[in-house]
Amino acid sequence: xxxxxxxxxxxxxxxxxxxxxxxxxxxxxxxxxxxxxxxxxxxxxxxxxxxxxxxxxxxxxxxxxxxxxxxxxxxxxxxxxxxxxxxxxxxxxxxxxxxxxxxxxxxxxxxxxxxxxxxxxxxxxxxxxxxxxxxxxxxxxxxxxxxxxxxxxxxxxxxxxxxxxxxxxxxxxxxxxxxxxxxxxxxxxxxxxxxxxxxxxxxxxxxxxxxxxxxxxxxxxxxxxxxxxxxxxxxxxxxxxxxxxxxxxxxxxxxxxxxxxxxxxxxxxxxxxxxxxxxxxxxxxxxxxxxxxxxxxxxxxxxxxxxxxxxxxxxxxxxxxxxxxxxxxxxxxxxxxxxxxxxxxxxxxxxxxxx
Amino acid sequence: xxxxxxxxxxxxxxxxxxxxxxxxxxxxxxxxxxxxxxxxxxxxxxxxxxxxxxxxxxxxxxxxxxxxxxxxxxxxxxxxxxxxxxxxxxxxxxxxxxxxxxxxxxxxxxxxxxxxxxxxxxxxxxxxxxxxxxxxxxxxxxxxxxxxxxxxxxxxxxxxxxxxxxxxxxxxxxxxxxxxxxxxxxxxxxxxxxxxxxxxxxxxxxxxxxxxxxxxxxxxxxxxxxxxxxxxxxxxxxxxxxxxxxxxxxxxxxxxxxxxxxxxxxxxxxxxxxxxxxxxxxxxxxxxxxxxxxxxxxxxxxxxxxxxxxxxxxxxxxxxxxxxxxxxxxxxxxxxxxxxxxx
Numbered sequence: 001x002x003x004x005x006x007x008x009x010x011x012x013x014x015x016x017x018x019x020x021x022x023x024x025x026x027x028x029x030x031x032x033x034x035x036x037x038x039x040x041x042x043x044x045x046x047x048x049x050x051x052x053x054x055x056x057x058x059x060x061x062x063x064x065x066x067x068x069x070x071x072x073x074x075x076x077x078x079x080x081x082x083x084x085x086x087x088x089x090x091x092x093x094x095x096x097x098x099x100x101x102x103x104x105x106x107x108x109x110x111x112x113x114x115x116x117x118x119x120x121x122x123x124x125x126x127x128x129x130x131x132x133x134x135x136x137x138x139x140x141x142x143x144x145x146x147x148x149x150x151x152x153x154x155x156x157x158x159x160x161x162x163x164x165x166x167x168x169x170x171x172x173x174x175x176x177x178x179x180x181x182x183x184x185x186x187x188x189x190x191x192x193x194x195x196x197x198x199x200x201x202x203x204x205x206x207x208x209x210x211x212x213x214x215x216x217x218x219x220x221x222x223x224x225x226x227x228x229x230x231x232x233x234x235x236x237x238x239x240x241x242x243x244x245x246x247x248x249x250x251x252x253x254x255x256x257x258x259x260x261x262x263x264x265x266x267x268x269x270x271x272x273x274x275x276x277x278x279x280x281x282x283x284x285x286x287x288x289x290x291x292x293x294x295x296x297x298x299x300x301x302x303x304x305x306x307x308x309x310x311x312x313x314x315x316x317x318x319x320x321x322x323x324x325x326x327x328x329x330x331x332x333x334x335x336x337x338x339x340x341x342x343x344x345x346x347x348x349x350x351x352x353x354x355x
Numbered sequence: 356x357x358x359x360x361x362x363x364x365x366x367x368x369x370x371x372x373x374x375x376x377x378x379x380x381x382x383x384x385x386x387x388x389x390x391x392x393x394x395x396x397x398x399x400x401x402x403x404x405x406x407x408x409x410x411x412x413x414x415x416x417x418x419x420x421x422x423x424x425x426x427x428x429x430x431x432x433x434x435x436x437x438x439x440x441x442x443x444x445x446x447x448x449x450x451x452x453x454x455x456x457x458x459x460x461x462x463x464x465x466x467x468x469x470x471x472x473x474x475x476x477x478x479x480x481x482x483x484x485x486x487x488x489x490x491x492x493x494x495x496x497x498x499x500x501x502x503x504x505x506x507x508x509x510x511x512x513x514x515x516x517x518x519x520x521x522x523x524x525x526x527x528x529x530x531x532x533x534x535x536x537x538x539x540x541x542x543x544x545x546x547x548x549x550x551x552x553x554x555x556x557x558x559x560x561x562x563x564x565x566x567x568x569x570x571x572x573x574x575x576x577x578x579x580x581x582x583x584x585x586x587x588x589x590x591x592x593x594x595x596x597x598x599x600x601x602x603x604x605x606x607x608x609x610x611x612x613x614x615x616x617x618x619x620x621x622x623x624x625x626x627x628x629x630x631x632x633x634x635x636x637x638x639x640x641x642x643x644x645x646x647x648x649x650x651x652x653x654x655x656x657x658x659x660x661x662x663x664x665x666x667x668x669x670x671x672x673x674x675x676x677x678x679x680x681x682x683x684x685x686x687x688x689x690x691x692x693x694x695x696x697x698x
Contacts, residue, residue, distance in 0.1 A: 043460065122566060125529070125576055129526065129529060132522045132525050132526055133522075133526060135518065135522045136519055136522035136523045136526060139515040139516070139518040139519035139522065140511060140512070140514075140515035140518075179514060179517030179518050179520070179521055180449060180452075180518075181518045181522075182452075182453060182456070214453045220483060220484040220485070220486065220489070221465075221467060221480060221483030221484055222480070222484060223446065223449065223450060223453070223480040223484070227453070227456075227457065290460060
């Protein structure tokens with residue numbers, strides 16, 4: 001059986017080493033059940049590899065806030081957010097607190113990553129070293145990459161760093177060549193790449209990059225370093241994806257852009273919720289284990305999941321509508337200052353609603 | 356049609372030269388497997404299956420002869436498919452690599468063939484992606500056959516070798532550069548810049564901080580800078596000569612501090628450096644005030660091992676009829692590293 005190594009890359013927030021275990025364990029349980037239920041024969045022996053960069057990010061977030069007095073009110077907001085994040089006694093319990101927490105994490109981490117190219121290079125090289133070392137030890141394996149939230153942008157940059165750096169033997173024209181390891185599947189969950197792209201100083205973008213799916217099923221065949229790319233987000237209510245207006249992306253790197261319509265809770269940004277959703281994990285099991293799941297079984301599983309939860313509560317519905325209107329007031333954020341202010345205002349709005 | 360195409364194949368094969376990508380043993384094996392595929396295409400009775408073998412053989416071709424493209428490629432785009440276009444050749448292989456991987460796993464793949472002669476496979480992005488060639492091609496499916504397995508395995512092995520070589524090469528390069536930072540910041544540097552030491556807290560942090568900001572355009576880690584500022588180095592112990600000026604002063608043991616200076620790292624390892632600095636020195640056995648017998652001067656050094664400098668007393672003195680400053684040479688052999696090894 002061939003080895004399939006699946007890298008997991010985290011998103012914003014106070015992540016710790018070992019963060020992926022919860023998710024990969026869940027995925028293993030689901031895969032075992034599906035494979036057993038369907039009597040499938042996997043083509044791959046799957047190994048999950050965790051990638052971690054939160055410590056580097058946190059160090060630089062602190063440095064940025066310490067030196068960001070000129071941002072005034074915005075910096076105060078970030079400072080308070082950092083204090084809240086670092087407070088071991090603080091725990092977001094209500095839906096609204098969770099939403100505010102995600103917005104806070106996003107506001108803290110995204111500018112740190114997006115506005116500091118030198119620091120970003122260091123972070124990406126650290127990750128590239130981890131990925132390259134794994135590939136060097138398993139050159140005949142298959143590789144996949146799962147990324148979440150800010151990690152969707154980090155993973156995109158990471159792939160560019162690997163190939164642009166010529167580590168993976170890419171020709172000057174930017175096309176993969178002999179000996180370029182490809183990624184069998186590339187998942188961007190809760191992707192906010194478009195909005196992060198606004199702050200990107202690099203000269204590549206999602207539409208002209210060769211970090212894209214190699215597809216023969218298109219009208220024109222497309223070369224790339226990814227066999228299957230997916231961008232999945234819950235446009236119904238993932239606050240980050242909503243703010244990022246991420247549904248506007250139409251990139252060549254993907255085979256599919258999947259909007260999950262499912263809403264069963266106010267908070268749909270956590271990686272665990274994405275993986276829990278069968279529209280996501282069924283696809284992952286097929287890709288990672290090299291199995292083909294019966295379409296009827298898939299439909300039944302998805303239908304059962306969609307009908308198993310409660311409807312939205314009135315309170316959440318009201319909050320959601322208000323946020324949606326508010327967010328849509330300025331659909332084209334053009335600077336990080338505007339963007340952070342927007343998050344700041346959204347947090348205030350949530351507090352007003354709660355009061 | 357099929358037989359004439361197979362003749363075309365064999366002609367191509369006889370004129371091909373050594374592939375730059377496979378080892379000699381691998382190439383010989385691939386040629387044998389290629390011939391078996393072509394023979395199989397001829398012996399299979401039904402066209403539906405034999406055509407898979409004809410198409411599949413063409414996916415192996417980039418691994419067998421990089422020196423030229425098939426004639427129908429050149430006819431389609433003579434400007435692009437030239438012997439000089441190395442990128443085009445590399446992409447040709449990459450195109451096969453992806454298709455072969457998918458074919459084995461998924462049991463069929465979409466390919467493009469030339470409309471006029473459906474046996475000709477367009478296996479290059481130049482022919483399959485550009486609208487100007489759209490009217491010349493048609494989409495079809497290539498199905499997997501067990502006979503393809505040996506050649507797919509062989510190419511997989513050869514590709515893995517190249518991937519390993521590339522990745523190990525990258526890691527070695529990175530390790531080499533990291534070692535240079537290690538040498539620069541954990542050997543001499545710790546004794547050269549007290550301010551950095553206190554500001555950054557510790558030198559590992561200093562090293563990481565510097566590494567974060569030194570990347571090439573393509574993201575590769577650059578070597579550390581050759582230069583380093585000396586700012587308030589820890590004291591050294593030296594021996595001064597008698598005064599060389601008319602103002603007398605006896606030689607003695609001095610403690611000296613390099614106040615401001617510059618080091619230049621030499622060699623590939625970043626273990627060695629030389630430099631200069633403005634220094635302050637005071638006699639160790641002085642019973643006088645700090646400035647009375649102290650001096651300021653310029654010194655040159657090699658690493659932290661050897662320093663030689665010339666200093667003048669801070670104060671003008673009048674001895675008899677002579678007014679001026681004493682001037683002394685000092686030599687120092689730094690013992691700090693000898694006694695306080697930190698590695």
